[in-house]
Amino acid sequence: MKPHFLFHCLKERHTSAAPWHVTIMPHLGKRLLAAPDSAWQFNVGSGARLGSVRLPTSSSFGSEMAVRLIGTGNNSHWKAFGTRHSYRSGAQALITCSATLSNVNLLAVEKIDFKKLQNGSDIRGVAIPGVEGEPVNLTESATEAIAAAFSQWLFDKTDDGSRRLRIAVGHDSRISANMLQSAVARGIAGAGSDVVLYGLASTPAMFNSTITQREDFFCPVDGSIMITASHLPFNRNGLKFFTNAGGLGKLDITDILSRAAKIYNKFSEENLKFTSEAAEKVIKRVNYMEQYTSDLVGAVRRGARGEERPLEGFHIIVDAGNGAGGFFAGSVLEPLGAVTKGSQFLEPDGLFPNHIPNPEDKKAMDAITKAVINQKADLGIIFDTDVDRAAAVDSNGQELNRNRLIALLSAIVLAEHPRTTIVTDSVTSDGLTHFIENKLGGKHHRFKRGYKNVIDEAIRLDAAGEETHLAIETSGHGALKENHWLDDGAYLMVKLLIKLAAAKVAGETKGSSVLSNLIGELKEAEFATELRLKIDESHPDVGARTFRDYGEEVLKQLEQRVASDHVLTKAPVNYEGVRVSGYGGWFLLRLSLHDPVLPLNIEAPSKAAAVQLGNAVLAVVKNFEALDTTALQKFVETPE
Numbered sequence: 001m002k003p004h005f006l007f008h009c010l011k012e013r014h015t016s017a018a019p020w021h022v023t024i025m026p027h028l029g030k031r032l033l034a035a036p037d038s039a040w041q042f043n044v045g046s047g048a049r050l051g052s053v054r055l056p057t058s059s060s061f062g063s064e065m066a067v068r069l070i071g072t073g074n075n076s077h078w079k080a081f082g083t084r085h086s087y088r089s090g091a092q093a094l095i096t097c098s099a100t101l102s103n104v105n106l107l108a109v110e111k112i113d114f115k116k117l118q119n120g121s122d123i124r125g126v127a128i129p130g131v132e133g134e135p136v137n138l139t140e141s142a143t144e145a146i147a148a149a150f151s152q153w154l155f156d157k158t159d160d161g162s163r164r165l166r167i168a169v170g171h172d173s174r175i176s177a178n179m180l181q182s183a184v185a186r187g188i189a190g191a192g193s194d195v196v197l198y199g200l201a202s203t204p205a206m207f208n209s210t211i212t213q214r215e216d217f218f219c220p221v222d223g224s225i226m227i228t229a230s231h232l233p234f235n236r237n238g239l240k241f242f243t244n245a246g247g248l249g250k251l252d253i254t255d256i257l258s259r260a261a262k263i264y265n266k267f268s269e270e271n272l273k274f275t276s277e278a279a280e281k282v283i284k285r286v287n288y289m290e291q292y293t294s295d296l297v298g299a300v301r302r303g304a305r306g307e308e309r310p311l312e313g314f315h316i317i318v319d320a321g322n323g324a325g326g327f328f329a330g331s332v333l334e335p336l337g338a339v340t341k342g343s344q345f346l347e348p349d350g351l352f353p354n355h356i357p358n359p360e361d362k363k364a365m366d367a368i369t370k371a372v373i374n375q376k377a378d379l380g381i382i383f384d385t386d387v388d389r390a391a392a393v394d395s396n397g398q399e400l401n402r403n404r405l406i407a408l409l410s411a412i413v414l415a416e417h418p419r420t421t422i423v424t425d426s427v428t429s430d431g432l433t434h435f436i437e438n439k440l441g442g443k444h445h446r447f448k449r450g451y452k453n454v455i456d457e458a459i460r461l462d463a464a465g466e467e468t469h470l471a472i473e474t475s476g477h478g479a480l481k482e483n484h485w486l487d488d489g490a491y492l493m494v495k496l497l498i499k500l501a502a503a504k505v506a507g508e509t510k511g512s513s514v515l516s517n518l519i520g521e522l523k524e525a526e527f528a529t530e531l532r533l534k535i536d537e538s539h540p541d542v543g544a545r546t547f548r549d550y551g552e553e554v555l556k557q558l559e560q561r562v563a564s565d566h567v568l569t570k571a572p573v574n575y576e577g578v579r580v581s582g583y584g585g586w587f588l589l590r591l592s593l594h595d596p597v598l599p600l601n602i603e604a605p606s607k608a609a610a611v612q613l614g615n616a617v618l619a620v621v622k623n624f625e626a627l628d629t630t631a632l633q634k635f636v637e638t639p640e
């Protein structure tokens with residue numbers, strides 16, 4: 001294979017169908033490295049993106065360099081690493097973005113620490129160069145090795161070793177998606193399995209493909225891979241894996257990464273040539289989202305006594321934040337009869353120019369709330385990048401997220417399954433417990449943070465005889481037993497739509513008050529905050545300990561301090577960190593699932609009460625020199 005460079009730059013909002021003629025000019029600083037070659041000239045069509053275009057090399061370039069694109073064409077906007085360049089018709093464009101030598105020629109020198117790519121039950125890394133201090137570690141070759149390892153792992157798990165396995169691959173809107181998709185396809189094909197590419201898809205759709213019975217879509221597939229890094233910045237990417245038993249767990253990912261490291265070390269040029277050819281032979285492409293969205297549409301119709309367009313008369317706005325969730329407006333809401341005018345950021349754009357697609361992000365929630373109010377819509381729906389998380393906004397602009405979304409879904413689920421258990425993450429409020437147990441007659445099982453933890457706990461409880469139908473996090477992740485315990489933000493929204501549609505069919509009041517009324521009795525704290533205290537792993541106070549051990553020591557000392565304080569009471573049942581009640585509120589200090597951070601959640605009837613709780617924590621944490629307590633210090637010193 002010829003050595004080549006990859007660069008990432010994209011042309012956006014092309015206002016004309018005429019192509020741009022572009023010449024690539026490799027630079028190192030200001031120095032032109034080689035005269036433009038005719039092979040380095042190409043046309044960029046309307047709406048095209050220059051994501052991961054291969055740039056051949058001839059001389060001895062370094063492993064990184066700047067690429068300048070010189071082009072002429074009609075009005076268009078280009079973007080390279082967050083900077084926008086606008087050009088008028090006929091003007092010459094000069095865009096600089098960085099390029100990295102593709103790892104295909106870096107095999108001998110590039111060392112990848114595969115263990116570092118694990119993020120709980122996902123794989124996450126840096127896929128795009130250009131951000132200082134964030135070198136690429138999810139390279140094409142590393143990705144190829146990981147996909148091959150998954151295929152191998154799947155083969156070992158499958159009883160019948162006599163047939164070829166089928167693995168589906170989907171991706172979100174990230175600019176590295178196509179590059180990694182090719183690498184994943186090569187890895188799967190090289191390991192002897194068949195590849196079915198879905199293109200732009202959602203994470204839940206990828207799991208769904210393992211249980212769909214449709215041979216014309218090559219379903220059910222034996223396993224699936226979603227290429228996504230959820231709401232993380234544009235330069236990151238990652239992989240999630242599914243079988244018909246659900247998403248893979250932490251131990252499976254550790255196993256896959258250790259296999260990948262071995263595969264990677266054996267890569268050779270011939271080997272990579274072979275995988276490229278193998279991929280070309282076995283790749284199939286299907287529009288699986290068509291199947292997935294028709295399942296969602298069908299679920300709403302069934303919930304509305306089979307009515308074809310049960311959302312007729314509703315105005316519902318979708319904000320996909322330029323992630324993969326734009327399909328929900330045109331392929332779910334509109335066929336059900338809803339008007340979706342004013343929906344925003346539906347077009348995939350991996351640079352996320354409007355806001356981060358994340359229902360936990362304030363700017364994102366403000367954007368959808370504003371749109372609902374401006375449009376006088378009945379409901380707003382917002383997704384994260386890969387659509388496994390969601391939140392809503394009612395017609396009054398009230399956010400239906402965090403505890404409120406959990407309360408709402410609990411009300412819906414407990415009406416269907418009285419007295420059952422609702423499993424949530426650890427940062428849920430005391431008001432939510434009161435609502436679930438005293439108003440809805442259910443049982444609240446407040447477990448740990450982490451969607452996989454919450455879902456696995458619900459499955460465990462249910463199997464052990466404690467009837468459970470809903471596992472949901474304040475982050476907007478949620479899974480229902482009726483939907484195969486699939487972590488699916490779109491399905492959570494479908495449950496809300498069913499409620500709206502059923503109320504309309506039954507002739508009850510229309511609009512989102514049907515939803516808001518369900519949580520009218522949820523008591524919410526006047527004051528709620530989350531502060532994240534960072535542990536400096538290289539601080540001498542940490543010494544030879546891991547940040548986890550250091551964090552555990554902080555928690556132990558806090559627990560001792562609480563035991564000797566007569567105002568504070570440790571929560572009798574608690575699965576994560578130190579949860580304490582006092583001053584009419586509560587706090588929870590715990591270790592982050594992934595980072596060297598101790599997140600502190602406080603809820604209280606007033607800021608003053610919250611400060612008292614904060615002071616109790618500060619009295620302990622200030623003695624730990626490796627802990628950055630600035631945010632907490634500031635919090636207790638600011639009265640309002």
Ligand SMILES: O=P(O)(O)OC[C@H]1O[C@H](O)[C@H](O)[C@@H](O)[C@@H]1O
Nearest residue numbers: 449450451475591592593594599
């Ligand atoms: O422990 P934290 O750092 O707060 O992160 C916890 C969160 O991590 C990821 O985003 C998971 O997808 C969530 O399910 C989880 O709740």
